[in-house]
Amino acid sequence: MSLLQQQILLGRCLLAADVEAVISQTATETIADRDERVLLHELIRGSGFGFTRHVRRSWSMARTAGAAELTLSALEREQRRRFVDDWVDAGGGNALDLMTEATGFLEFLSQRLPDPSHALSICRMEQAAYRASAAAANFTAPDPAILNDRDTMLRTGTEAALVVFFSEPRRLFEALAAAAPLPRLDGCFLYLFAPGLPTLRRPASADEATLWDRLSVPTAGHALCDDGFPKKLILDLLATGAIEGANRLGTATACRVADSAVERASD
Numbered sequence: 001m002s003l004l005q006q007q008i009l010l011g012r013c014l015l016a017a018d019v020e021a022v023i024s025q026t027a028t029e030t031i032a033d034r035d036e037r038v039l040l041h042e043l044i045r046g047s048g049f050g051f052t053r054h055v056r057r058s059w060s061m062a063r064t065a066g067a068a069e070l071t072l073s074a075l076e077r078e079q080r081r082r083f084v085d086d087w088v089d090a091g092g093g094n095a096l097d098l099m100t101e102a103t104g105f106l107e108f109l110s111q112r113l114p115d116p117s118h119a120l121s122i123c124r125m126e127q128a129a130y131r132a133s134a135a136a137a138n139f140t141a142p143d144p145a146i147l148n149d150r151d152t153m154l155r156t157g158t159e160a161a162l163v164v165f166f167s168e169p170r171r172l173f174e175a176l177a178a179a180a181p182l183p184r185l186d187g188c189f190l191y192l193f194a195p196g197l198p199t200l201r202r203p204a205s206a207d208e209a210t211l212w213d214r215l216s217v218p219t220a221g222h223a224l225c226d227d228g229f230p231k232k233l234i235l236d237l238l239a240t241g242a243i244e245g246a247n248r249l250g251t252a253t254a255c256r257v258a259d260s261a262v263e264r265a266s267d
Contacts, residue, residue, distance in 0.1 A: 060093025061085070067102035071109055071126055073176050074119040083109060102130055118172055118182050121165045128161035128193035128201075135159035135195035135241070144235050146221065146245040153218035153246050154234070160194040160242045162204055162212045196240035207233055208242075215243055 064084050065072060072080045087093065087105055095101035106127045113120040139159075146152045156162075165172065167183040169191070175182050192204040204212075211229055225231055237243045 060088045064093045071123040124163045131159045132193045132195045132200040139195040141239045155218040157241045157244045163191045165189040194240040194242040
C-alpha cells in the first residue's frame with residue numbers, strides 16, 4: 001500500500017461513522033499483504049488514532065452547532081444534540097467554508113423540524129440571511145424596463161425569501177435570549193429577505209406577500225398589472241432582488257425539464 005493510499009484511508013476513517021466497515025472494505029480491496037493489513041488494523045484501532053477521531057468529531061460538532069446557532073437555540077438540549085450528531089454521522093461538519101456548512105445543515109434541519117414551529121421559522125430566517133448576504137456584494141438592480149418586456153417572465157428572487165413568523169419576532173428572540181418559554185404560535189408576521197435591501201431584511205406587507213405567492217409561477221409583468229398589482233409595488237420588489245426577471249424561453253425549457261423528470265419518476 002502506497003503512502004498516499006494509506007493517507008486516504010486514514011482520512012476516510014477519521015470522517016466515517018462506521019470505521020470497521022471502512023477498514024474491512026478498503027483493506028480487502030487494496031491490500032494484498034496480510035501482515036500489512038494487520039498493522040493497519042492495529043494502527044486504526046489504537047488509542048492514538050481513537051483520540052484523533054474524538055478530537056475531530058468534537059471539532060465538527062462545535063462547527064456545526066455554530067453554523068445554526070439561532071435555530072438550535074429554539075430546540076430542547078437533547079434534540080439539538082441528536083440533530084448535530086446525525087449531521088456529523090452523515091459526514092457533515094467538514095465543509096471547507098462556513099457558508100457551505102451552514103446552508104447544508106440548515107437545509108437538513110428544515111426537513112426535520114415541525115411545521116409550523118418557531119424553530120422552523122428561525123431556520124428559514126437563517127437560510128434566507130445567508131443567501132441574501134452572499135448575494136448582496138454582487139447584486140445589481142435590474143432595468144425597470146423588463147416590466148414591459150413581453151419576452152421576460154417575473155418570478156420570486158433566487159436569493160430572496162419571505163419568512164413567516166408565528167409571533168412577533170422581537171418577543172421570540174427576547175425569550176430565546178432569556179432562556180424563557182417561547183411565545184405561543186399566534187399570528188402571522190411576514191419578513192422579506194433580499195440582497196438589495198439595506199439591512200437585507202424588513203417586514204413585508206400583505207400586498208407583497210400576495211404578489212410573492214403569485215410569482216411562485218413565473219408571470220409576465222403586463223399580466224400582473226392587468227390583474228391589479230400596482231406597478232410601483234412590482235418595481236420596488238424588482239429593485240431589491242425580491243423578484244427577478246427570467247427569459248420566457250429559459251422558463252419554458254426549465255418547465256419541460258421538470259415535467260420530464262416527473263414523468264421519469266412516475267415510470
